[in-house]
Amino acid sequence: MAHVDPSAPLEGRPSKETERKLKRESRTQIVSFVFMIFITSTAFLTIASDAIPTGFAIPFILLLAAVQVVMQLYYFMHMNGKGTGWVNAMIWSGLFVAAMTVAALMLLIGIVKY
Amino acid sequence: MANSSPAKKSVLWDWLTTVDHKKIGIMYFLAGLFFFAVAGLEAILMRIQLMFPEMSFLGEQTYNELLTMHGTTMLFLAAMPLFFGFMNFVVPLQIGARDVAFPFINSLGFWLFLFGGIILNVSWFTGGAPDAAWTSYVPLSSDSPGHGVDYYVMGLQVSGAGTLMSGINFLVTIVNMRAPGMSMMRMPLFTWSTFVTSMLILFAFPALTVGLLLLMLDRIFGGAFFDVAMGGNVVIWQHLFWIFGHPEVYILILPAFGIFSEVISTFAKKRLFGYSAMVFATLIIGFLGFMVWAHHMFTVGMGPVANAIFAVATMAIAVPTGIKIFNWLLTLWGGRIRFTVANLFALAFIPSFVMGGVTGVMLATSAANYQFHDTYFVVAHFHYVIIGGSVFGIFAGTFYWWPKMFGYRLSEAWGKWFFWLFLIGFHMTFFVQHFLGLMGMPRRVASYLDGQNLNDLNFISTMGAFFMGTAFILLVINVLISRKNTENTDDPWDGRTLEWATTSPVQEYNFAQTPLVRDLDALFYEKMNGDGRMKAAEPLGDIHMPNGSILPIFIALGLSIASFGVIYYSWPVIIGGLVVTFFTMMLRSVIEDHGYNIPVSEITGEKGEDK
């Protein structure tokens, strides 16, 4: 069994294929970054503008937030990569429990009876 | 990097610095047993106070403190650590791993638990233990005078952090470290229940962390979360507590289900009936555990629709639990049953737990719940599920795995006395409490009046508690006198799973060669279809092991110092403690420690000695 020294610097360059993949990846990430900037600005403008009624603005910015979070998770944090089944399971379970907690603390604290 | 075994260390230093999952498991187990005895003693003191009407054996304040500490200690410092002991010791062996995924964090988790437990119990000596019950409802807890509840908050915060780390460690160990051939659907049921339990820990404990944080901010830093005069809301605490608290009770019962599955299948000499149904039932129970927390709050006033939804969801849990009960019964059906102590506990569990389940469905009926709420009926119900389920599971596991953990077998004769005494005492104590509750006796009250027909049943209940206390002493004696039973400890029960393929006591590296798993019940498959020994999945080679470390104790110590700083509101102490913790964490990050290798020669040498 060969002994590997984990503290030794890794040598060499990545393969052509990896290089190509990384190039593609960084392009995707710049595009998604620009898109995130765009939807963030949209959300701020929606609230800042007096022309847009609140009844539309609130669900709209919540939707934009959800889109942006999904983009962060899947493009920046690579939850769409290979071997991320368990990661997806745990993050979505966490989001599920968190959503129920938020719903309970908004609705069921005895102020309005349901 | 060091490639040779470290020099021999003193025994104490070895245990303080160990990152070996087996030693950590034993420490969890022994610490849990100690706290179990302490909390049991607290219960007996309370039962003496309730033996006769209007007794003055304990003051009311002391009674409240005992009540709080009994519940808190039993759940956080006794039952969970005892299960963690088994999980740490057994799960890596059952999946054919040499170690857990994060040995350092495993050790840190243990020390955080222990220091949290110590913080909590120091309160006895510094002017009064917490007195707002284990649920610590606000405003009772936020307005409780003295420092008792502060100890509750900080003790649970520290030990809770440890529990969360252990949970993540088990999850990653089970996902990443399984031996070749050990697919998820070949894992023993105890490993499966550890997996689901760890998921519950991962998602439930953060809610407690936040609840405790808010309570700390309110009590010590002047926050207004629960202060109605400042716009606060007291129901928020109940939600946060039960979003944690309900999964917590499944954290306590699922490992016991796992143990019973192992024990019943081994002692019926049959493969577990309906393995995949058992796995899915465990998963469904875990999922439903997060959907039903508000059934603890039916009388809060959430409204009829909310109550109805949570009532129906609660009753739904009876379905997967029923699946499990029937599968255990069908495993026993036609089996060659051996009535060992471990199996006796498993057999006694089935009817006892079903009784607790039936009262659970009664309590879930939200309209009737208004009548049962806060009476001894509730006390009877949860003791039937926690003792009849979790504690019986712990005792079954103790007798089942003791030879593997400690290298000797507990006496079956003494064990049977222990079992019968405990079983009779348990039913005597708690069966009558159903009727006390229906007759209107409120829980958590230090006394009751004469002439209300409560005298006889309370007296019987206290006698039962003495039986259980005596039984526990028999267990301790058994542990001490059985030390000579060291023969036939490798595989004393004709085991089915991988932990019985190792030597007792288990080698530091568990398996000289990683085993190749060919079917469910891996060892029993080899006994039937092979030569009775596990096939190796790799050639014999050097084994890489992690080095021990003293740093976990310092991280836990720093947090404990900071906790005392919070309790007595002293910024220098808080900052000093946090500096110790963060500096030690930084050391851990900066010092690269790649462990050491055990050379082949040493492994074959040791192997030669054993066989």
Place this chain on the structure above:
Amino acid sequence: MADNQVVEPQVLPPNPEKATLEGRNKFLGFWFFLGGETVLFGSLFGTYLGLRTSTEGGPGPSELFHLDLVFIMTMILLTSSLTSVFAIINMKRGNFNKLLIWMWATVALGVAFLSFEIYEFYDYYFNYGLGFTVSAFASSFYTLVGTHGAHVAFGVGWITTLLIRYRKAGITLANAPKFYTAVLYWHFIDVVWVFIFTVVYLLGAGG
């Protein structure tokens, strides 16, 4: 570290953070931890949403929140997410110096974000009289946003420690998972902030 064993030269694998079992364990364990953190922040968000109208006559969201400041903070944190992404791409390319540069950029943006947040709290406290103990809204606001800020501060400290420790080490099998998990943590901080600026600031200012 005397070592008489032959050490093979290590060639850069496509995913150095997941090339060893330790790395894979760290990767998975850290993700699971983030799953737990989701519930932690969910509980804090729930508490805030339950109490956000309880200003008890004290200052409330609509008079406090300045969207221009929050917009700048959001852009800073979003950009720091991109710089940390570049750091990881350079790690996979084997370009250690660029990894360091992009990580330092991330730290700098994190410090900038924290400075704005401290200024913001200072402003609320001294110019608007929003003390922690003023109302249930104030307590829950400071706790939610402050817990996020504490996470940013911890992240800055963590990444700085890694950068100083490994300033000359090159990419190794031991430090690749450390950088990778630190970056995951950083993205998570950004994810939480997306909810904070939407739910706390935008809903507070406009809703």
